[in-house]
Amino acid sequence: MNKMKHILVCEDNEELIRKFSFEAIVVKTKNPEHVGHIGRVVEETNKVHCIELTIEDNLSGLNPLDDWKEVPLHIKAPRMGHFLDFVRVRHLLAPLSVRVFLNSGYEETYTDLQLMSSLGINCGLYFDENPINWKECTDLMDFVVYPKVPRATVEPFHYIITEYQPKETINFSGVYFNNPEKYLHIDKNENVALTAENLTAGKYLFNGVEQIQNIAENKAYKAYFQTWKKKFHKISACSACPAWRICGGFFENRLESNPGCREAFSELIDAADLHYNNKEKENEKQPQLCQL
Amino acid sequence: MPTVIFKPTEKCNARCTYCDVVSLREPKTMEVSLLKEIFIKMDAYLKEFPEEKFEFVWHGGEPLLLGNEFFEAAIEYQEDFCAETKDRINHCIQTNLTLLKPEHIGFFQKLGINSVGTSYEPIEGIRGIGKKVNSELYNDKFFHGINLLENNNIGWGFIYVVTRKSLEDPVALFHTLANLKPDGGFMMNAVLIYGDDPDNLAITPMEYVDFLGTLFPLWWQHRHRWPEVDPFSSLVKNAEGHNSLGCVDSGSCGYEHIYIGPNGEASQCGRSADWGLISYGNVKDRSLQEIMKDPKREMFFERQEYLMHNDCMDCRFWKICHGGCPLDAYDEKEKNFDRKTFWCELKSVFIEKYFEPITGYSF
Ligand SMILES: C[S@@+](CC[C@H](N)C(=O)[O-])C[C@H]1O[C@@H](n2cnc3c(N)ncnc32)[C@H](O)[C@@H]1O
Ligand code: SF4
Numbered sequence: 001m002n003k004m005k006h007i008l009v010c011e012d013n014e015e016l017i018r019k020f021s022f023e024a025i026v027v028k029t030k031n032p033e034h035v036g037h038i039g040r041v042v043e044e045t046n047k048v049h050c051i052e053l054t055i056e057d058n059l060s061g062l063n064p065l066d067d068w069k070e071v072p073l074h075i076k077a078p079r080m081g082h083f084l085d086f087v088r089v090r091h092l093l094a095p096l097s098v099r100v101f102l103n104s105g106y107e108e109t110y111t112d113l114q115l116m117s118s119l120g121i122n123c124g125l126y127f128d129e130n131p132i133n134w135k136e137c138t139d140l141m142d143f144v145v146y147p148k149v150p151r152a153t154v155e156p157f158h159y160i161i162t163e164y165q166p167k168e169t170i171n172f173s174g175v176y177f178n179n180p181e182k183y184l185h186i187d188k189n190e191n192v193a194l195t196a197e198n199l200t201a202g203k204y205l206f207n208g209v210e211q212i213q214n215i216a217e218n219k220a221y222k223a224y225f226q227t228w229k230k231k232f233h234k235i236s237a238c239s240a241c242p243a244w245r246i247c248g249g250f251f252e253n254r255l256e257s258n259p260g261c262r263e264a265f266s267e268l269i270d271a272a273d274l275h276y277n278n279k280e281k282e283n284e285k286q287p288q289l290c291q292l
Numbered sequence: 293m294p295t296v297i298f299k300p301t302e303k304c305n306a307r308c309t310y311c312d313v314v315s316l317r318e319p320k321t322m323e324v325s326l327l328k329e330i331f332i333k334m335d336a337y338l339k340e341f342p343e344e345k346f347e348f349v350w351h352g353g354e355p356l357l358l359g360n361e362f363f364e365a366a367i368e369y370q371e372d373f374c375a376e377t378k379d380r381i382n383h384c385i386q387t388n389l390t391l392l393k394p395e396h397i398g399f400f401q402k403l404g405i406n407s408v409g410t411s412y413e414p415i416e417g418i419r420g421i422g423k424k425v426n427s428e429l430y431n432d433k434f435f436h437g438i439n440l441l442e443n444n445n446i447g448w449g450f451i452y453v454v455t456r457k458s459l460e461d462p463v464a465l466f467h468t469l470a471n472l473k474p475d476g477g478f479m480m481n482a483v484l485i486y487g488d489d490p491d492n493l494a495i496t497p498m499e500y501v502d503f504l505g506t507l508f509p510l511w512w513q514h515r516h517r518w519p520e521v522d523p524f525s526s527l528v529k530n531a532e533g534h535n536s537l538g539c540v541d542s543g544s545c546g547y548e549h550i551y552i553g554p555n556g557e558a559s560q561c562g563r564s565a566d567w568g569l570i571s572y573g574n575v576k577d578r579s580l581q582e583i584m585k586d587p588k589r590e591m592f593f594e595r596q597e598y599l600m601h602n603d604c605m606d607c608r609f610w611k612i613c614h615g616g617c618p619l620d621a622y623d624e625k626e627k628n629f630d631r632k633t634f635w636c637e638l639k640s641v642f643i644e645k646y647f648e649p650i651t652g653y654s655f
């Protein structure tokens with residue numbers, strides 16, 4: 001049992017999952033048929049935090065199954081697809097506890113997410129090696145942070161806006177189950193890594209699920225949380241970025257090939273600030289009622 | 293509360309380009325026996341003045357160059373000789389952190405130091421180690437020290453020294469300082485260079501004003517993000533009627549400071565000792581009561597009287613300035629301090645050009 005209460009992120013592998021007990025688990029699968037079943041396997045002795053289903057086709061081609069109702073679900077699809085087909089899927093998704101992520105690399109993704117949010121589907125952007133359209137991304141952020149009517153959430157912007165604290169640095173990778181403060185990644189050979197990327201690259205913390213309970217003492221684990229300071233040895237693009245405390249250098253490796261994060265996220269931090277201040281003011285305005 | 297600026301060593305492991313310590317030929321370090329005397333004398337002072345406390349600032353040079361024995365002795369002497377008064381000795385330290393080891397954490401904890409003052413510089417070639425002023429190595433060790441502090445829940449704040457190189461991109465620099473310490477806690481001081489300036493680091497007071505003026509609107513707009521950034525936050529506190537003045541502006545350092553150097557030499561502060569301007573004798577020969585009542589301190593009070601009726605008469609900034617640091621006002625020929633300093637223009641221009649129009653406050 002892990003004392004620090006990390007949520008474990010693993011593949012869709014029953015043998016591995018049955019080695020855990022009393023853990024909260026995220027299972028990544030590419031098989032829509034497996035979602036309900038793997039959820040039940042986890043629940044035997046553990047707890048489903050979420051099932052992450054990655055599909056290769058557009059969301060509009062998806063056929064949600066009845067037993068998906070039982071699990072919290074993330075769906076990663078490259079794009080939304082044709083609107084009329086999406087309307088059909090939307091009805092099937094509506095009763096589920098689901099958040100749909102679309103790939104940032106497609107032009108229409110940004111407006112499709114606005115549409116999905118307006119139609120009440122919690123959704124978000126996910127980033128891979130594809131470029132980000134920063135102009136569209138900024139419009140999407142505006143849509144999220146200045147809503148004219150109530151809408152479903154769009155990640156990671158909703159997370160950033162709601163978690164923002166003026167005097168702290170936040171890490172939005174948790175939206176993708178990839179923040180080592182909260183999540184650890186494990187493969188079928190019980191190799192444990194800090195992030196999904198480290199797991200893929202073979203950069204393991206250790207081997208063996210039983211070692212997770214001592215992770216607080218693990219040198220590499222502790223060192224990870226200090227690596228950001230390397231960026232402050234000199235003035236760097238990220239150290240000097242107004243949005244550092246809501247981004248933490250998430251887009252650093254695309255600064256040259258796909259610049260624009262600084263401007264977009266600087267607007268977002270200003271919006272987060274405004275949101276925070278408004279919330280504070282509203283709290284101040286609340287009348288003090290007596291305890292009943 | 294008297295502040296003891298305690299400089300037990302002039303030695304340093306670093307070679308910051310602007311620092312006088314680097315050029316000392318024979319840097320001195322205090323003997324442990326003298327440390328014992330200082331604790332005995334602090335105890336006597338505190339017993340005579342039961343309402344008083346000491347702020348005891350470990351300074352240097354680099355105080356972490358002192359061996360473990362020195363810190364162990366300080367802890368022991370405080371226990372042995374200040375048994376009844378130790379709660380009224382508040383230790384602080386100003387260190388470059390590059391030599392911080394786990395055992396220092398234990399010393400800090402025993403001395404009740406729960407927050408450390410340090411210095412940070414992200415521009416290469418200014419703060420560094422060795423003849424080549426290796427900044428990469430310096431910052432590597434510096435951040436190692438910061439990690440050690442944070443892992444032990446010890447807070448920290450830092451001084452940033454503004455040099456000519458800082459003027460190249462003040463905004464990028466400011467974000468770097470503010471991002472390093474999201475909850476704030478740093479001050480930006482102008483570099484002071486009185487002799488040669490081979491690295492061309494000196495800045496004029498007006499350059500410092502414009503540096504601050506570039507950053508002030510940014511800070512003001514987002515001040516709840518970076519609350520404790522000086523000199524801005526102190527100015528705001530003062531404008532709002534809460535007194536928050538450093539020694540330079542307080543007009544009262546004459547009543548409050550004692551410097552003790554490595555050989556026990558007593559002076560007003562580190563600068564007065566370095567410049568050989570004010571000597572209060574030696575702690576080996578005098579009690580702290582005598583040093584605190586030294587007749588030479590009168591000249592600080594006289595200066596205040598003089599300025600109020602002359603240079604600074606009717607100045608609306610008097611309450612937050614008091615004519616500036618007496619040492620900056622020293623006239624070699626006249627051998628006195630009776631004038632305002634060259635920082636006067638700086639303060640008034642900054643406040644009138646930037647502070648008041650942006651904040652709407654008025655002094
Ligand atoms: C002399 S050091 C001693 C403590 C320690 N070694 C350190 O660097 O923090 C104290 C502070 O004085 C600053 N300092 C040194 N020389 C200076 C100068 N010429 N002008 C302004 N500040 C200076 C340093 O940057 C440091 O923040
Ligand atoms: S927004 Fe870009 S420049 Fe700013 S911290 Fe993030 S990755 Fe770095």
Ligand code: SF4
Nearest residue numbers: 304306308311353388
């Ligand atoms: S570390 Fe401090 S004392 Fe040493 S050279 Fe640098 S400023 Fe001077």
Ligand code: SF4
Nearest residue numbers: 604607613615632636
């Ligand atoms: S601002 Fe100038 S005139 Fe006013 S108190 Fe300070 S030194 Fe004197």
